Amino acid sequence: MxxxxxxxxxxxxxxxxxxxxxxxxxxxxxIDAIDLVTVTSPNVTTGMPGSDVGGRTKQALARQRRLLEDEGFTVETHVLRGTPHRRINGLADRVNADLIIVGSRGQSPLEQRFIGGTARNVARTAVRPLLVQRIVEGEKEPEVANEHLFQRVLYATDFSENAERAFDEFEQLQSATEEATLLHVAPPERRAGSEGDTDADAEAQLAELADRLESLGIETRTVVRAGEAADEILAAEEEFDPTTILMGSRGQGPIRRLLLGSTSETVTARARSNVLLVPPSKTR
Known part of the structure; x- marks a missing residue:
């Protein structure tokens, strides 16, 4: 992959x-092959007298390439010019990537954490699964928020077709995931007893999904909450401390290809964990 x-x-x-x-x-x-890509501004001129921007870029990219190759990955490097999210997504389409990875650095204090512009725009336009990897400021240097990327997964579902596509990612995650929390958030007005026993229906559907994960050797819990979806997903993150939140994102028309839904965008922007987003379009 x-x-x-x-x-x-x-x-x-x-x-x-x-x-x-x-x-x-x-x-x-x-993943066994990686296309390592950096995108430079079209306004940066590498040929100006005294400028060694191109040389420094190639040196830094070569250093990062060696880090990946030392761990056994096959690596290709790319220096592209243009708008970052367009070039990143364009490369992913060209090489038929199974996953896009972007880093997102948080801002302190914790409650003011926001996703970076490039990561946000890649998320809005990607038609392939996207891992937003959290990088935080350590005492002396940056640190990854969760080194064990997929050890504990919080999967949020509204039982839509796109959420089902996101659940299919567990086929790839099974050897990396030890624990999963399956969460469904019902709108506040749809509590049990208001329109039939909706909580019981959700619990039954989650139980079926949990059985599938348990058969893969993943320890699983199910949770049904009522409230605003993004708020409850973030509250569950605080409670269960996942290393990655897994969820689908919905498309809103063919012209823009994919706009993050308000829930996906809010969670991606405010979560402390990594976020794995699965778009509704064909990704493989």
């Missing part, structure tokens, strides 16, 4: 690429 790994050549991204545990998790997911 192939991943497109976006890098801005920063110390933060190098921390993620240099984490042996993170890379082992990607291998357990099935």
């Amino acid at each position: 192939r991943a497109v790994y976006a890098t801005d050549l920063s110390a933060a991204i190098e921390t993620a690429i240099g984490s042996q545990t993170c890379l082992e998790c990607l291998q357990r997911y099935g």
Whole structure:
């Protein structure tokens, strides 16, 4: 399987690429080939007298390539010019990537954490599964928020077709995931007894999904909540401490290809965990 790994050549991204545990998790997911891509601004001129931007870019990319190759990945490097999210998604389509990986650095204090512009725009336009990897400021240098990327997964579902597509990711995650929490959030007005026993229906559907994961050797719990979806997903994150939140994102028309739904965007922006987003379009 192939991943497109976006890098801005920063110390933060190098921390993620240099984490042996993170890379082992990607291998357990099935990734064995990586297209490492950096996108430069079309306004940056590498040929100006005294400028060595191109040389520094190639050196930094080569250093990150070696980190990946030392862990057994087959690596291709790409230096592209243009709008980052367009070039990243375009490369993913061209190489038929199974996964896109972008880093997202948080801002302190924790309640003011926001997803970076490039990561947000990749998420809005990607038609392939996207892993938003959290990188936080450590005491001395950046750190990955969760080295064991997929060890504990919080899967949020509304039982839609797109949510089912996201659930299918467990086929790739089974060797990397030890524990899963399956969460359904019903709107506040649809509590049990209001329109039939909707909580019982949701619990039954979650139980079926849990049985499938248990057969894969993944310890699973199910949770049904009522409230605003994003708020309850983030509350469940605080309670169960997942390393990754898995959810689907819905398309809103063919012209823009994919806009994050309000729930997906809010969770991706505010979560402390990694987020694995699965779009509704064909991804394989």
